[in-house]
Amino acid sequence: MSLSRRAFLLLTAGAAAGCTGGGGDAAPLRLATGPAGGPYGVLGDRLAAELRRAGRRVQVVPTAASVANLELLAAGRADLGFALADSADDAVRLHRRPVAALARVYLNYVHLVVPAGSPVRAPADLAGRPVSIGAQGSGTSVTAARVLASAGLREPARTLRLGLDDSLAALRQGRIAAFFWSGGVPTAALDAFARHTPVRLVPLDRLVAPLRRAYGAVYESATVPARSYGAGAPVATIGTASYLVCRADLPGRDAHAVTELLFARRDRLQAPDAPGGRLDRRYAIGTGTVPLHPGAARYYRSVYG
Numbered sequence: 001m002s003l004s005r006r007a008f009l010l011l012t013a014g015a016a017a018g019c020t021g022g023g024g025d026a027a028p029l030r031l032a033t034g035p036a037g038g039p040y041g042v043l044g045d046r047l048a049a050e051l052r053r054a055g056r057r058v059q060v061v062p063t064a065a066s067v068a069n070l071e072l073l074a075a076g077r078a079d080l081g082f083a084l085a086d087s088a089d090d091a092v093r094l095h096r097r098p099v100a101a102l103a104r105v106y107l108n109y110v111h112l113v114v115p116a117g118s119p120v121r122a123p124a125d126l127a128g129r130p131v132s133i134g135a136q137g138s139g140t141s142v143t144a145a146r147v148l149a150s151a152g153l154r155e156p157a158r159t160l161r162l163g164l165d166d167s168l169a170a171l172r173q174g175r176i177a178a179f180f181w182s183g184g185v186p187t188a189a190l191d192a193f194a195r196h197t198p199v200r201l202v203p204l205d206r207l208v209a210p211l212r213r214a215y216g217a218v219y220e221s222a223t224v225p226a227r228s229y230g231a232g233a234p235v236a237t238i239g240t241a242s243y244l245v246c247r248a249d250l251p252g253r254d255a256h257a258v259t260e261l262l263f264a265r266r267d268r269l270q271a272p273d274a275p276g277g278r279l280d281r282r283y284a285i286g287t288g289t290v291p292l293h294p295g296a297a298r299y300y301r302s303v304y305g
Contacts, residue, residue: 028058029079031047033060034063063081066142069081073246080246083139100291107239109238112237113199115197118178120202123207132178146214172193201235201237204237207238221236222238246258252295256296
């Protein structure tokens with residue numbers, strides 16, 4: 001039987017008392033983000049700026065994103081970071097990494113991008129074609145590999161590991177037939193690219209059910225709105241959340257303070273999402289198998305009463 005939000009938070013109350021230690025002011029908080037200009041890079045810079053305004057010292061650590069961030073947290077080389085839900089689920093459930101969550105921050109949309117005139121109409125059409133699945137160490141590469149494995153290709157795609165900027169360049173030059181990207185809608189770099197190079201998103205909605213059967217509720221149905229990237233109609237795809245995560249032994253007062261600030265400054269942070277999206281406490285504790293840090297849970301209890 002599933003627990004109510006209030007019951008879940010109450011279950012964490014006892015643990016919170018043992019994890020509220022101080023000492024977080026002595027050293028800067030190390031925030032693992034993502035590539036410069038990418039959604040995690042932008043959001044991380046904004047979060048760091050707000051933490052500094054609140055008197056905290058912060059060191060921003062640019063990375064390839066989700067997988068790299070989780071490795072840094074597990075190794076104690078970062079304190080905070082962003083990660084896609086499926087990558088975070090793997091880290092905690094399969095690899096037993098000492099990682100906790102502060103919040104579910106926003107929903108990512110899986111983009112499978114092809115030139116507007118491409119014959120590729122479904123993921124199965126990528127058989128034998130060169131496809132970028134995202135940079136090494138990125139959450140996009142994890143999701144993309146699973147999409148391809150679930151798509152029933154008659155022969156494997158020829159996969160490359162390129163970040164978004166390199167994928168855009170490779171698509172323009174005809175070196176790849178398609179690329180995967182996981183991010184908010186619209187993603188600024190892709191939106192700018194689409195203004196002068198017509199592209200199309202391939203629907204991925206038929207793969208949501210098999211992905212959920214294989215990997216659980218880290219995947220959900222999502223729709224890229226009409227007029228995104230020049231499209232005339234909505235495109236059904238796969239959604240997966242982004243979490244703000246931390247090392248499990250982060251002092252409780254630090255976890256509480258960062259979570260509180262995340263919501264106090266949410267209008268300034270402007271988390272990426274589809275139009276109308278907004279960081280919301282009602283959904284923030286929905287972090288699946290990744291446990292809420294007790295310091296974050298204490299913040300949510302103070303809000304819910």
